[in-house]
Amino acid sequence: MAKISVIVPCYNVEKYLEECLDSIVNQTFTDIEIICINDGSTDSTNRILDIYSNNDSRIKIITQTNKGLSASRNIGIENSNGEYILFIDSDDYLELTAFEEIYNIAKKKQLDILIFKLINFDDVTREKMEDKYFTMEYLKEMVGDNIFDFKDTGSEIFTISVTAPGKLFKKELIENMRFPEGYIFEDNPFFTEAMFKAKKAYFYDEFLYNRRIRADSITQSSSDKFSDWIEIFNMVIDIAKSFGYFEQYSTKIFEKKMFSTYKYFKATDFNYRDVFFEKMKTDFISHKTEYESLEIFDEVHEKALLIFNLGMECESPQEFIFKMSNFENEKEIEELNKFINLVLTSNSWKITKPLRKLQKTLKGAVN
Amino acid sequence: MVEVSIIMPIFNGENYLNSTLPCILDQTFSDFELICVNDGSSDNTLAILNEFSKNDSRIKIISQKNSGPGVARNNGMKNCNGNFIYFMDYDDYICPEFLELNLNNIKNNDSDFTIFKVGKIKNNKFVNERNYIPFDEIFLDCNFNNFAVDYHSIKENVLNSYFAPWTKFYNKDFLSRYEDFVFNENIAYEDVLFHVKSMLRASKISFVDEILYYYRIDNPNSVTFDDTSMDIYPVVDFVCEFLKNENYFEEFEQEYEFFKTQQITFHMNPPVSEEYFRLAKSYLNDVNLDKNEVIPINLKEKYQIFFESDTPEDYHRVYSIFEEHLNLINERNRLLSIKNCLVSSRSWRYTKGIRMFFQRFRRLR
Numbered sequence: 095m096a097k098i099s100v101i102v103p104c105y106n107v108e109k110y111l112e113e114c115l116d117s118i119v120n121q122t123f124t125d126i127e128i129i130c131i132n133d134g135s136t137d138s139t140n141r142i143l144d145i146y147s148n149n150d151s152r153i154k155i156i157t158q159t160n161k162g163l164s165a166s167r168n169i170g171i172e173n174s175n176g177e178y179i180l181f182i183d184s185d186d187y188l189e190l191t192a193f194e195e196i197y198n199i200a201k202k203k204q205l206d207i208l209i210f211k212l213i214n215f216d217d218v219t220r221e222k223m224e225d226k227y228f229t230m231e232y233l234k235e236m237v238g239d240n241i242f243d244f245k246d247t248g249s250e251i252f253t254i255s256v257t258a259p260g261k262l263f264k265k266e267l268i269e270n271m272r273f274p275e276g277y278i279f280e281d282n283p284f285f286t287e288a289m290f291k292a293k294k295a296y297f298y299d300e301f302l303y304n305r306r307i308r309a310d311s312i313t314q315s316s317s318d319k320f321s322d323w324i325e326i327f328n329m330v331i332d333i334a335k336s337f338g339y340f341e342q343y344s345t346k347i348f349e350k351k352m353f354s355t356y357k358y359f360k361a362t363d364f365n366y367r368d369v370f371f372e373k374m375k376t377d378f379i380s381h382k383t384e385y386e387s388l389e390i391f392d393e394v395h396e397k398a399l400l401i402f403n404l405g406m407e408c409e410s411p412q413e414f415i416f417k418m419s420n421f422e423n424e425k426e427i428e429e430l431n432k433f434i435n436l437v438l439t440s441n442s443w444k445i446t447k448p449l450r451k452l453q454k455t456l457k458g459a460v461n
Numbered sequence: 462m463v464e465v466s467i468i469m470p471i472f473n474g475e476n477y478l479n480s481t482l483p484c485i486l487d488q489t490f491s492d493f494e495l496i497c498v499n500d501g502s503s504d505n506t507l508a509i510l511n512e513f514s515k516n517d518s519r520i521k522i523i524s525q526k527n528s529g530p531g532v533a534r535n536n537g538m539k540n541c542n543g544n545f546i547y548f549m550d551y552d553d554y555i556c557p558e559f560l561e562l563n564l565n566n567i568k569n570n571d572s573d574f575t576i577f578k579v580g581k582i583k584n585n586k587f588v589n590e591r592n593y594i595p596f597d598e599i600f601l602d603c604n605f606n607n608f609a610v611d612y613h614s615i616k617e618n619v620l621n622s623y624f625a626p627w628t629k630f631y632n633k634d635f636l637s638r639y640e641d642f643v644f645n646e647n648i649a650y651e652d653v654l655f656h657v658k659s660m661l662r663a664s665k666i667s668f669v670d671e672i673l674y675y676y677r678i679d680n681p682n683s684v685t686f687d688d689t690s691m692d693i694y695p696v697v698d699f700v701c702e703f704l705k706n707e708n709y710f711e712e713f714e715q716e717y718e719f720f721k722t723q724q725i726t727f728h729m730n731p732p733v734s735e736e737y738f739r740l741a742k743s744y745l746n747d748v749n750l751d752k753n754e755v756i757p758i759n760l761k762e763k764y765q766i767f768f769e770s771d772t773p774e775d776y777h778r779v780y781s782i783f784e785e786h787l788n789l790i791n792e793r794n795r796l797l798s799i800k801n802c803l804v805s806s807r808s809w810r811y812t813k814g815i816r817m818f819f820q821r822f823r824r825l826r
Contacts, residue, residue: 433800446812
């Protein structure tokens with residue numbers, strides 16, 4: 095049994111696959127099995143995979159008709175035999191000592207999950223850019239160098255990066271879990287469940303994974319599928335409930351549901367806003383009684399409550415957009431008025447009155 | 462033979478002619494004829510024109526039965542003698558150096574027409590709100606006395622722009638080269654196609670970096686106030702036909718989509734008729750906002766209101782929320798600029814030290 099199963103779903107990545115596979119086969123840690131799932135590629139992806147597997151017996155290729163990322167990763171889980179499992183996206187690449195570092199720590203501390211850091215890089219310029227979402231400074235501050243579980247993270251559990259790459263999973267933890275197929279945001283429920291189940295998690299504060307930013311990647315172009323968020327986040331909430339985590343954090347969970355739904359709604363293409371809006375409205379109405387019974391409306395953020403109410407009341411997507419935007423502008427206007435008033439009634443302003451009078455008379459004299 | 466012909470259609474202009482005519486006659490450049498086309502006015506227009514022309518032979522009066530500004534301007538063009546042509550409106554204001562500066566520029570650049578800066582007259586006050594193709598913002602550090610472009614450099618201003626005829630000072634040769642360089646007759650928005658033709662046919666367009674003209678936006682008798690909004694549909698068709706016949710359509714496909722969406726929704730003022738709304742739906746049913754790369758995002762949000770409404774009532778209900786949205790944005794921007802003014806003022810900057818001192822003092826307590 096290999097120590098790490100590396101799952102690499104591949105779909106039409108002839109431009110990037112070699113860089114990715116090189117960074118896996120050349121890892122300083124060699125006791126691995128590499129499971130590549132060719133998800134119905136139509137370019138030379140399969141030829142590249144064949145060449146690599148001919149030269150390295152650790153590589154196993156599974157070919158299927160195009161079924162999507164979730165299905166590919168799920169096949170990978172089903173075919174894994176390693177002690178630990180790791181997911182790689184086939185257009186990214188790893189630091190060469192990554193496996194060595196994380197396996198040793200995971201084994202020594204007997205971890206269920208080891209979380210490490212990703213860094214973005216631009217496909218064209220190769221410039222590296224940190225993303226707060228993956229750097230998770232708050233996590234470092236919260237758990238430091240200690241083994242933790244979900245209870246130690248409080249409500250921040252929903253802020254932790256959910257991406258499948260960036261974690262080393264103990265096989266037993268996830269072998270019966272699957273990514274939901276036919277949805278985007280598929281890593282949300284998977285990681286959330288894994289995090290809840292894990293008794294021993296650890297945050298390794300190193301950048302080991304390089305995530306390629308290209309113009310045509312899945313999250314950038316799927317704005318017609320953003321409405322999947324509604325079902326996906328409900329799955330996440332159900333998971334939280336099954337671990338008895340919902341009541342205690344219902345305020346934060348409600349706020350996250352509202353803010354994230356609004357964010358994805360705004361990013362949806364105009365052609366798909368109707369669909370998203372109807373789904374959102376139906377979902378809010380169906381949860382109205384439940385959320386009201388939680389009695390959190392006095393504590394939740396004003397804007398989250400507004401999203402919930404307007405989502406149910408408005409008759410059209412644009413009505414919703416403009417009413418929300420009006421609220422945001424009204425808040426900002428209030429802040430600006432406060433600030434302006436503060437300045438004009440401040441001591442600083444009062445004592446400089448003679449200076450302004452002088453400036454005015456000088457200006458008048460020139461004209 | 463005269464250097465410039467100013468062509469001015471007038472319908473019931475008695476409230477303005479006494480201020481407009483003098484500012485034309487006061488031009489620093491004097492070799493022009495002012496062709497006043499009296500479009501069947503029923504007020505004192507003709508009397509005022511006659512009075513002025515007695516004292517200044519440059520004024521020529523043509524009378525016609527009421528047929529609209531398109532016919533009036535075409536009539537003026539048929540009867541003019543200048544080497545250069547300018548179409549002016551009777552309720553606007555023209556600066557004294559208008560002719561002089563435009564002539565210098567058009568001759569130095571040998572251009573087909575010039576564009577210049579224009580301001581607005583709001584409540585009888587001059588306001589410098591931008592209302593012209595912003596050459597000065599597009600072409601920075603430019604010597605406009607030696608600079609001309611064709612439509613390729615200002616492609617987004619061909620179809621989505623300022624159509625009014627008074628935005629351009631023309632070389633007559635350029636207009637005479639084409640038989641169809643006339644204004645649409647007996648229809649509103651008669652200047653739209655004329656503008657499109659001008660922009661596409663000119664090989665040299667130059668710019669005068671001065672405000673030379675102010676146009677009035679609150680004249681209740683001005684044509685733009687009539688309910689002739691249904692005319693926009695044939696005008697959109699004319700533009701489409703022209704683009705297709707002259708093989709510009711593919712090049713301007715997205716700009717045309719922007720153009721027809723903007724023109725048709727812009728004239729959809731409440732209360733909009735069922736007929737207008739229905740036609741709008743049919744004219745715009747092939748518009749794909751997501752694929753269009755030339756429409757700015759804030760306009761897409763606005764147009765989307767129309768696309769998702771099923772009835773005029775729907776549309777107006779959401780549109781009024783949108784208007785509130787615009788007001789709030791303006792208010793926010795106004796306050797933001799006040800805040801920036803205050804924060805960057807000498808008074809605030811000079812007293813920074815004092816504020817920091819008191820902050821630390823408070824913290825120690």
